[in-house]
Amino acid sequence: MNRLTQEERRQREAIVADDAQFEALLDAAFRVPVPEKTPAKRPGGRHWPALVAVAATMVLAAGAWFGLRTVEPVHAVSPLGAEIIAHIHHEPGALAVTASTVPDAELGSVLQRGGASLAAPLGRVSYAKLCPFRGRMVAHFVVQGEQGPVTVMLLPDEESSGPAMIEEDGFKGTIVPIDGGGSMAVVGQPDEDLEVIRDRLLQAVRWKL
Amino acid sequence: MKARILNLGLRRRYEQVVGALRQDLYRYALWLSRDPQAAEDIVQESLLRAWRGFDSLEDMDKAKPWLVTIVRREFLRFKERQREETMDPVIVAEIAEEEADPRVQELRTAIFGLEETYREPLALQVLMGHSTDEIAGIMGLNQGAVLTRLHRAREKLKQAFVEDGVTAQVEAG
Numbered sequence: 314m315n316r317l318t319q320e321e322r323r324q325r326e327a328i329v330a331d332d333a334q335f336e337a338l339l340d341a342a343f344r345v346p347v348p349e350k351t352p353a354k355r356p357g358g359r360h361w362p363a364l365v366a367v368a369a370t371m372v373l374a375a376g377a378w379f380g381l382r383t384v385e386p387v388h389a390v391s392p393l394g395a396e397i398i399a400h401i402h403h404e405p406g407a408l409a410v411t412a413s414t415v416p417d418a419e420l421g422s423v424l425q426r427g428g429a430s431l432a433a434p435l436g437r438v439s440y441a442k443l444c445p446f447r448g449r450m451v452a453h454f455v456v457q458g459e460q461g462p463v464t465v466m467l468l469p470d471e472e473s474s475g476p477a478m479i480e481e482d483g484f485k486g487t488i489v490p491i492d493g494g495g496s497m498a499v500v501g502q503p504d505e506d507l508e509v510i511r512d513r514l515l516q517a518v519r520w521k522l
Numbered sequence: 523m524k525a526r527i528l529n530l531g532l533r534r535r536y537e538q539v540v541g542a543l544r545q546d547l548y549r550y551a552l553w554l555s556r557d558p559q560a561a562e563d564i565v566q567e568s569l570l571r572a573w574r575g576f577d578s579l580e581d582m583d584k585a586k587p588w589l590v591t592i593v594r595r596e597f598l599r600f601k602e603r604q605r606e607e608t609m610d611p612v613i614v615a616e617i618a619e620e621e622a623d624p625r626v627q628e629l630r631t632a633i634f635g636l637e638e639t640y641r642e643p644l645a646l647q648v649l650m651g652h653s654t655d656e657i658a659g660i661m662g663l664n665q666g667a668v669l670t671r672l673h674r675a676r677e678k679l680k681q682a683f684v685e686d687g688v689t690a691q692v693e694a695g
Contacts, residue, residue, distance in 0.1 A: 322684065325625075325683055325684045326684055328625075328683070329680040329683060329684055335676075335680065335683075336648075338623075338625055338626055338629055339629060339644075339648055339676075339679070340648055340649075341621065341623070341626045341629075342621070342626050342629035342630040342633055343549065343553065343630075343633065343644075343645060343648050343649040344549065344649070345549055345552060345553075345617050345620070345630070346617075346620050347544075347545040347548050347549065348548075348558070348562070389573065389574055390533060390573075392533075392536070392537075392569065392570070392573050395533075395537075471566075472563075472566060472567065472570075473570070474567075474570060
């Protein structure tokens, strides 16, 4: 089917005969718009098999626990680190020293909207909020470490092939991959023993897909 | 402390290099996969791999072909996992229609309809600005084969453009 008029066809023939004109159109055609931020996707991407999706409703903690122990020790620096620290700076109230505790129902609501739930108590949580991060809403909460507040972000869209460290602006942290997709960022003071907190979190947090 | 400073310098260089190329790497991944979500996944994974190997990149002038090769390998891994290649005509139409000029829209649709053997070298040349020699190196071809593919790719697009055969080609492709 040809829906071009004779005149349009003549114009197009002139364009393809003129390399400069045709190349300009070709260049414009290749420059497709680029999403500003990572579009929301489920852990593992859109091709996630249905059975795996069902299995992901099972306890995350066990899988993540064993997965964590079979990968190499933390050595790479995460390219996500700067964005995570920038996010923490963006919400300074999150790290305010406070005696208040987020009610369980409120924490549960944040986790649920962030695609997660709790299988065990986390201890005192001083801050919990659903936050925009790289194009989707993620659960951001603060637990108490030995040296002060420890920020936790559950990142279902951020794949990581191994534990990676964050060392930025006086913060120390780690991003650990989670079996079934996604990762978790744990960030605290430089002298905080984050491994203990990280392991506690991995036992307590489950994806709820 | 020294290691931390060195690492910071390395990371700044990485962010500088990647920041300048990230959009085109996404576009390249999109033209390979013809799937925006897959392109995002491919680029994310590629950039993680690139960061892990960044300290081995000695010549920053070679950063672009190095990153392109990483994205290409990641796409090939993606393709191996994918049982059959799919192209969603609705997504193709959406991407084409984000351009106001109907001539560009049609060319964009026609490029989506090209076979991968033609689509990829054309993307490497037009989008990434690679020479035929560089494309040959990236794709593991000789220069003659690259020139032939580039010529045929343009001929197919020109034919579709003049004959308005874009829709039919995509449906068949």
